[in-house]
Amino acid sequence: MRNVRVIARLDIKNNFLIKGIQLEGLRKLGNPYDFSKKYFESGIDEIIYMDSVASLYNRNSLNEIIEKTSKDIFIPITVGGGIRSIDDANKLLRSGADKIAINTAAVENPRILEELSNRFGSSTIVLSVEAKKKTKETWEAYTNNGREKTGLDAINWCLEAEKLGVGEILITSVDKEGTCKGFDYDLIKSVSEKIFIPIIASGGMGELTHFEKVVKSSNCDGVAIANMLHYKKISVKEIKNFSIKNNINIRA
Amino acid sequence: MKEIAIVDYNLGNITSIKRALAFLGYKSFITNDPEKILKSPKIILPGVGAFPTAMKYLKEYNLIEAINETQKKGNDILGICLGMQLLMQFGNEFKKTKGLSLIEGEVLSINNIVKKKIKLPCIGWYKLNKNRENEVLKNINNDQWFYFVHSFMVSCKNKQNVIADYTINNISITAIVKKDNVTGLQFHPENSGLEGLKFFTNFCKN
Numbered sequence: 001m002r003n004v005r006v007i008a009r010l011d012i013k014n015n016f017l018i019k020g021i022q023l024e025g026l027r028k029l030g031n032p033y034d035f036s037k038k039y040f041e042s043g044i045d046e047i048i049y050m051d052s053v054a055s056l057y058n059r060n061s062l063n064e065i066i067e068k069t070s071k072d073i074f075i076p077i078t079v080g081g082g083i084r085s086i087d088d089a090n091k092l093l094r095s096g097a098d099k100i101a102i103n104t105a106a107v108e109n110p111r112i113l114e115e116l117s118n119r120f121g122s123s124t125i126v127l128s129v130e131a132k133k134k135t136k137e138t139w140e141a142y143t144n145n146g147r148e149k150t151g152l153d154a155i156n157w158c159l160e161a162e163k164l165g166v167g168e169i170l171i172t173s174v175d176k177e178g179t180c181k182g183f184d185y186d187l188i189k190s191v192s193e194k195i196f197i198p199i200i201a202s203g204g205m206g207e208l209t210h211f212e213k214v215v216k217s218s219n220c221d222g223v224a225i226a227n228m229l230h231y232k233k234i235s236v237k238e239i240k241n242f243s244i245k246n247n248i249n250i251r252a
Numbered sequence: 253m254k255e256i257a258i259v260d261y262n263l264g265n266i267t268s269i270k271r272a273l274a275f276l277g278y279k280s281f282i283t284n285d286p287e288k289i290l291k292s293p294k295i296i297l298p299g300v301g302a303f304p305t306a307m308k309y310l311k312e313y314n315l316i317e318a319i320n321e322t323q324k325k326g327n328d329i330l331g332i333c334l335g336m337q338l339l340m341q342f343g344n345e346f347k348k349t350k351g352l353s354l355i356e357g358e359v360l361s362i363n364n365i366v367k368k369k370i371k372l373p374c375i376g377w378y379k380l381n382k383n384r385e386n387e388v389l390k391n392i393n394n395d396q397w398f399y400f401v402h403s404f405m406v407s408c409k410n411k412q413n414v415i416a417d418y419t420i421n422n423i424s425i426t427a428i429v430k431k432d433n434v435t436g437l438q439f440h441p442e443n444s445g446l447e448g449l450k451f452f453t454n455f456c457k458n
Contacts, residue, residue: 003376040445045377045399070271076399076443096267098300098443121263121301121334123373123401165372167401198375221375233434251377251397 003249004046005222006239009202009231010035011052012062012081018052019230026052029230035070037138039229042236047077048101048170048171048200048224050128052145054082063095069140078170080128086119087113093120101126101170104143107157110164112201117165125168126200127161129154131187132174139187146174158195169195170224172188173203175177180206180227183214192219200217200224208234208242215248256280256456257292259319261309263301265442269448272442272449273372286318294456295319297335297410303359303404306334307351316352323354328424329434330455336429336436337406345404355410358453365405366423372403378418378439380427386415388430396447398427398439401416427441430446 003062010017010032014147015042017032029035036047039171047069053058060082069077079092081163089100100120106127116125131139131147131154139154150157171191184205192199201214202224211223243250258269260282273280280296281288289295297319299306310316318341323331331339342358343349351359363369377397382389400418408414415428418439429436435455441448 002371003378005376070268072273072275074268074275074442074445074448076401076440093265094267096265096271098265098440118302119306121261122403123375124265124300131263168375196369196371198371198373219303 002221003202003251004220004243006037006066006236006250007046007048007200007222008036008044008231009050009224009226011050011142011226013052013067015061015065017230019227022126032065035230036069036073039236040075043240044075044236046075046222047073049077049079050101051079051081060092062205063091066092066095066097080126080170080218089116089120093124099124099126099168101128103128106161107141107143107152110160113161113164113166115165122165122167125166126170127158127166127168128141128170128172129158130172130174131184132188133184137186137190142174146177155190155194158191162195162197166197168200169203170200172224176204177202178227179204180208181211185217187212188214188220189211199223208239211239211243212228212246212248214233254291254293256290257295259289259297259315260284260294261306261313263306263309263334264297265300266298269298269444271295272452273456276449276452276456278452284313284315286314289315289318290321292327294330295322297329297331297338299332299334299336299338301334301422302338303345303351304347304349306338307343307349309339309344310352319352320354323434326433328455329354330436331436332442333402333438333440336438337404339429339434340406343404354434355408355413355436356410356431357406357413359404360407362403362425364407366421368421372454373401374403374420375401375457377444378420380416380417380418380425383414386430388415388428388435388451389456390412391450393447398441398444398448399428400439402438406436
């Protein structure tokens with residue numbers, strides 16, 4: 001069975017870690033590096049930094065935070081938000097990022113996924129999908145933190161991105177994000193069964209049983225957690241201990 | 253001590269490796285200059301990307317000879333992930349491509365050898381199974397986890413070169429290779445926490 005990764009997701013605005021409900025109504029929580037450092041020391045498997053306003057301004061401003069993070073935090077760091085070109089991606093990788101997550105730029109020009117994968121290797125490129133429920137079994141992909149419709153069916157979009165060579169998909173439920181009421185299990189199950197590359201489930205975790213349910217009801221490879229960790233409702237250790245007790249393969 | 257050369261062939265997370273070395277107190281520099289590589293006592297081939305693209309750039313920058321020369325001089329070479337795969341004779345990503353041929357063997361898709369196909373790239377933390385004692389593994393605890401991300405795997409002709417492997421779906425995948433002064437790590441020591449950094453310490457000291 002797969003080994004599931006526990007991933008801390010940090011949404012960042014103007015150098016502050018922020019957290020909101022359903023990607024709206026933002027609250028400042030502090031310096032992202034301090035949070036990452038603590039998570040690293042307590043055994044988190046990976047970190048995702050999302051520049052939450054970057055798409056609006058067409059630039060990612062996380063270079064400094066990445067530079068600081070990569071100096072003493074030695075786990076994979078994925079960076080997303082406002083990355084529009086090979087050059088943007090290269091700058092972030094040179095700052096110390098390990099993977100690059102793309103959403104808006106790929107919706108506007110899917111070929112960029114192919115170009116980035118060819119240039120930096122598939123395993124460096126993550127497609128970030130913000131999915132909002134449309135009917136019982138369909139979801140629409142959104143951009144700009146769930147604000148703008150794309151008209152794309154989320155599952156078909158993931159299938160296309162897989163063909164274009166991305167190495168991983170981060171799928172965030174716009175409906176569940178920030179609610180702490182559990183993941184969109186149908187969405188995660190549907191994506192992770194139809195797509196044959198690693199899937200990271202994001203949006204909605206509010207208790208440990210949600211973690212267990214999303215891992216056991218789908219074929220996801222990683223789980224991104226934000227609110228629960230940032231508000232100290234749970235520690236990385238508690239998640240890991242709980243997983244081991246419940247027969248989920250995980251890095252102890 | 254003279255600085256360690258991190259070979260820049262346009263791919264991957266080179267900075268993470270430089271930062272890891274700096275954290276341990278080792279000086280390094282990123283270069284694609286064959287002269288500088290030849291003068292360096294130890295070189296690292298970093299690794300994220302595609303095999304044919306990597307070989308194309310190594311050729312374009314005249315680095316293949318410099319790396320071969322480094323090996324002949326007895327200077328240490330560390331290949332990480334794709335960097336390890338490049339050490340072999342052939343790669344089979346998209347098409348059969350000649351590698352650096354410092355270790356006998358080739359590079360195959362993981363799904364060529366597993367019974368039930370798995371999702372690729374294989375991304376995750378796994379424990380190592382030690383095959384034999386070697387200085388590469390000095391001070392590394394048996395029970396530790398390392399971060400892997402790859403779709404292709406190394407198949408060595410001489411099993412003596414395989415120091416450790418790891419297991420997915422009951423299949424053994426080569427994790428560490430070593431032949432004389434040439435070492436390869438399939439996982440990313442720069443992304444594997446403080447335990448991963450020990451591999452850099454073992455490589456850099458002396």
